[in-house]
Amino acid sequence: MKLSRKKRRLWIVVLAGLGLGTATALTLTAFQDNLVFFLAPSEIAARNPGPERAFRLGGLVEAGSLVKNTTPDGRPEARFRVTDGPATVPVTYVGVLPDLFREGQGVVTLGKLSPDGEFRASEVLARHDETYMPPEVADALKRTGHWDPKEGAPPPAASWNTMQPAPVRQGS
Amino acid sequence: MRGVSTPAPSSPRPLAATAPRGGGGLHRFANPGRFLRLTDRLLPWLWALAVAVTGAGAAWALFFSPPDWQQGETVRIMYVHVPMAWLAMGGYAGLAVASLMSLIWRHPLADVAARELSPVGAMVTALCLATGSLWGRPMWGTWWAWDARMTSVLVLFFLWVGHAALVRAFDEEERGARAGAILALIGAINLPVIKWSVDWFNTLHQSASVTRISAPGMHVDMLYPLLVCALGFTLLFAALVLARVRAAVMEKRLRQMQLAQARRQEGAA
Amino acid sequence: MTQHWWHVAISWALAAAGFGIMAWLAASRHAAAKRRLALFGPRERRQG
Structure with a gap:
């Protein structure tokens, strides 16, 4: 008896959650045009x-x-x-x-x-993009021709996010 | 101080060993005496660790991490802002879990945890908004914009404040806890909206930098101090909530003892 | 101090103030409850 009450409450919460989630998803989709900044x-x-x-x-x-x-x-x-x-x-x-x-x-x-x-x-x-890098790293990328900030986004993060450019690094 | 001198409500769900059976092993912690003894030993260590990690993280972030190539020194606001945002959302997920446990399994400690969690959650969300504003002014050129990310975080702040107010608005503590749990679960739909607002909609706010640990769009010289700060603030958050729950359990016991004493005096008269 | 550092300093000061005030509130609540529980004497100790 006790267990079934608990199960019933669980199902009510799950169903209410599904309904609410669907309603929110539909609302957001419908109003997506008005939500653009x-x-x-x-x-x-x-x-x-x-x-x-x-x-x-x-x-x-x-x-x-x-x-x-x-x-x-x-x-x-x-x-x-x-x-x-x-x-x-x-x-x-x-x-x-x-x-x-x-x-x-x-x-x-x-x-x-x-x-x-x-x-x-x-x-x-x-607007700020989602990249954060020290000035030395940005300089190194620019110097080695891997990135021109004027042309847009930097190269993939894995290529620079552990870079420690003490001296000028050529190539790589 | 709230709650200390209020008349004892006749709670039908006392925080005692009368917890319902079958709710899983977690009911072991519903014994207030055991909870108080355990946390009495744990809490000082937790505070010490939290202060040490946050202090180290703050020093690293403020003095030993590089500036950003574009943002300069202002990027050091990130080391507070991002952990506050993570805590605001993670804490709310915790509130939703506590609300589930309260509604379905009627776990007695879940109500206390939810009640003591929401003021702390409201504070970190307010800090997230305030530091974001202080960061946005020099970088974007505005204190605030009604874009999807910022608006949904503002809604999160109102949910925290609303929950804190609602659970305290009833004379009968249990009804307040029930109403608060329902509000918290309805509000949980906001969490995915916040998380993916920057991907679903055009926003002024940038997308997440730390998504995959393999290639976060952030240099490790900034990522590591950020993670230390996040750990430190999380420990502080946990210590704060635990200390508040401890105080609440003691206040509850105090009310029970005052009630018992009043009954004894009535019986003697 | 440049304007940028001011914004950084205010952000960190706000966080310190927020957590500090909350910690002080929790500590004073805890102390008050402990003091008043102690008035009930050793019986409280037995129950704990």
Whole structure:
């Protein structure tokens, strides 16, 4: 008698858990479009937010695309292109860029897409990738030609995460 | 101090040797006397070990680990932020297990553990959010963003606080424990959402660096101090929860003795 | 101290404060319960 009560409670919890899990999975799938923090350049054409609606554009800062100017009233201005591979969007931004903003790094910008296809950003956030490495290791990878940070993600972690570059290491 | 001077509730599930049979070997620990004797010897060692490991980890992380090639010295926030995130989620998994044991097997110590776990869990989740904010400002350029990762961790914080409040909201302790256990199990659905939010959705937050121990996207000179810090904070977390459970068991016994004394005096009068 | 180090220092100080306050709360709860249990005298010892 005691055992069966316990078993019944166990089954109730298992069934409730299954139901809740299914409901959550369905909800997340249904609202996935609303849960995105930013749109990638190649998603813009499909979604077509229009010139009036502010949205976030995210991707990598294209290598060699960053041009820094000063506006007539003396504020810093940056022009760069955001890419996700298949598509690229030019962006203009007036303001101070965050520390981590670099070519080849991820970025999320908030703004509006003007009819001429240029994205006018009012806010720029830098994204950080999931790699952590000491400066000497990054230098060694760059020096030996294994990685150009402007071109994007570093080589597979196993090739550098135990590297101890005291002297210049060639090859390997 | 909460709970010391509250009138004794007539708990139908006393923390005594009357634990139901058949719940597995874990009911051995339901004997409060044995629990208190065991932890009395264990706890000082646990505290000493926790403080030593955390201290060593902090020194390593702050002074003897390299800066990041991009983030510079700010990367040293990671050695607090990441262990707090792991503890916030791991602790909640522990809360869910305790809630299961409470709901299905009616284990008497599980309710006490859940009740004492949630304030500590709320604290580490708050620390995770606060250190993340302090890290995000110089690196991303913002204190906060409503992306899926940060929002789901904020929900986790509210679940912790909600559980802590709910189990204390009933006059009858058992009903509070039951309601809290149900809330904790419903909230457990949030754990996979947090874990995979950075993979399922576009987020400002980056993906996990330490996923497979074979090739974590982190240099070993940063990974090892991170693991030491994580171990240290986990030991601190465990010591804190154990100390709170110990105090709670003693408070419960105190209430039982006060009740017994009051009955004796009534009988004598 | 640069702004970056300030953020690092505040993060670690918050963690130390959080764990420190919680440890102090647990210790004072424990001490209060122990003191009040001791008032019941040797009978408490026998039960333990």
